[in-house]
Amino acid sequence: NAGVTQTPKFQVLKTGQSMTLQCAQDMNHNSMYWYRQDPGMGLRLIYYSASEGTTDKGEVPNGYNVSRLNKREFSLRLESAAPSQTSVYFCASHPIAGGTYEQYFGPGTRLTVT
Amino acid sequence: DQQVKQNSPSLSVQEGRISILNCDYTNSMFDYFLWYKKYPAEGPTFLISISSIKDKNEDGRFTVFLNKSAKHLSLHIVPSQPGDSAVYFCAALYNFNKFYFGSGTKLNVKP
Numbered sequence: 001n002a003g004v005t006q007t008p009k010f011q012v013l014k015t016g017q018s019m020t021l022q023c024a025q026d027m028n029h030n031s032m033y034w035y036r037q038d039p040g041m042g043l044r045l046i047y048y049s050a051s052e053g054t055t056d057k058g059e060v061p062n063g064y065n066v067s068r069l070n071k072r073e074f075s076l077r078l079e080s081a082a083p084s085q086t087s088v089y090f091c092a093s094h095p096i097a098g099g100t101y102e103q104y105f106g107p108g109t110r111l112t113v114t
Numbered sequence: 115d116q117q118v119k120q121n122s123p124s125l126s127v128q129e130g131r132i133s134i135l136n137c138d139y140t141n142s143m144f145d146y147f148l149w150y151k152k153y154p155a156e157g158p159t160f161l162i163s164i165s166s167i168k169d170k171n172e173d174g175r176f177t178v179f180l181n182k183s184a185k186h187l188s189l190h191i192v193p194s195q196p197g198d199s200a201v202y203f204c205a206a207l208y209n210f211n212k213f214y215f216g217s218g219t220k221l222n223v224k225p
Contacts, residue, residue: 031211042203042217050211090157101146101207105157
């Protein structure tokens with residue numbers, strides 16, 4: 001049971017390049033999320049998917065696209081990277097119903113855009 | 115505009131003493147509140163949560179208090195241990211689906 005996995009762990013891009021960050025969870029959770037963490041800003045929600053086949057914008061969606069490929073996988077795409085997108089990106093999943101409503105986070109992807 | 119705020123970027127406490135981390139929020143419609151702990155180069159991990167209909171939840175050394183009239187919650191750690199040194203985020207859940215996080219408080223517990 002790997003929990004939430006993210007690839008890659010590190011990435012350096014040049015301005016204008018594109019890339020896709022991959023996320024997968026093996027906990028059969030319905031909801032999945034993408035956050036970015038910047039110094040002094042905490043975690044800010046980029047996009048989320050409440051269930052397979054649906055996606056919604058979060059607080060900072062500009063410059064990003066997402067795909068909920070199936071229940072397990074939720075990818076984040078940067079079509080034309082900008083230095084302002086230098087950040088640490090976290091994927092998370094959440095079962096929705098009952099319990100403590102906790103999210104389970106992946107280890108993060110550290111992205112630098114030069 | 116940030117809906118969840120942690121106004122103290124850092125806190126230093128002596129081992130064995132109480133640590134109190136604070137969080138304020140603006141939206142009275144939040145359903146649940148959660149605290150996460152984060153070590154460097156790792157993802158956040160869940161610590162404790164509280165429903166919006168309760169005012170206290172306890173789990174071992176960790177207690178979360180919710181004051182709905184003041185839109186304020188706090189996390190108490192008693193006694194504090196050096197291994198508690200980390201960044202603590204509070205988060206609020208809206209519509210049982212969307213989470214808002216504070217900016218974090220870095221706790222340093224001195225031996």
